[in-house]
Amino acid sequence: MSNLRILYKNIFDDYSGAAMSVPGSVIGHQLINLKDDQKAKTWRSVDLSSPKMIITWASAQEISGVALAFTNLIAGSTFQITLYDDPAAGTLLHDTGAIPVTYNYDPPVGFDSIGSASFAYGGGAHVSAFFNSVSGVERMEIELTSAGNPDGYIEISRIIAGKFWEPNENADYGAKTDFIDTTTGMRTSAGDLITDRGTITRAMEFSMQAMDAQDKAALNNLFRSIGKSQPLFISLVPGNGPITEEQLSQQIYGKLDLDLSVTLPFFQRYSASKRIVEI
Incomplete structure (x- = not known):
């Protein structure tokens, strides 16, 4: 893959x-x-x-x-x-x-x-x-x-x-997709739950714990280029074949939601976490 x-x-x-x-x-x-x-x-x-x-x-x-x-x-x-x-x-x-x-x-x-x-x-x-x-x-x-x-x-x-960017080292296992539902509920004096339906959007979060210097430089360049103001498209399971449920669920068009922090956990390896929220 x-x-x-x-x-x-x-x-x-x-x-x-x-x-x-x-x-x-x-x-x-x-x-x-x-x-x-x-x-x-x-x-x-x-x-x-x-x-x-x-x-x-x-x-x-x-x-x-x-x-x-x-x-x-x-x-x-x-x-x-x-x-x-x-x-x-x-x-x-x-x-x-x-x-x-x-x-x-x-x-x-x-x-x-x-x-x-x-x-x-x-x-x-x-x-x-x-x-x-x-x-x-x-x-x-x-x-x-x-x-x-x-x-x-x-x-x-x-x-x-x-032109897509693809890291040399893939995202770590444990990437997750969140469904963010803004629906709220209120309990009345009669004990009924009244629901005010809200919107549902997605967020994707993943880490890259073993980036090499080339990946780190590319990620720094990406964040310095678009920051949190410009959208991007990410696919965790990219391909050029049939669109399956796996692809539908593991790609997102959105904006970075967290500041980029790159750490140096061990020699010449770099670590960063990303969270993207749907536009």
């Missing part, structure tokens, strides 16, 4: 052009929304069989990972990423093939789907693909399918693309 992978420099936001191969975005849910970190701002297409986004850059980019955060992709859906060396034609540099989603969680209580209406209550799904680094990219195409989606449309809140 690959070590954890982190996307923290999102070149998607630097695109020079974004369009659909066939116009089909829902009014109010255009491609520009994919640059916004507010979960409720999404791109939608009522084409469930083959909507294709075409993203271009004015200069060559390097890409080794692409993530689609907060989607309504259910089991049976697919996504495919192709990279080219020209904004309009050119040579195919990489093709992931159609990557299937093999699992989806039930919608939160009170919702009929895992779409954006439920994102604040535990809905939505992240999917991602990681691959060997590809240089000279000037165009990225993302094609999707989601036959039978109960929403009647495909929906994505955020795209993250760029």
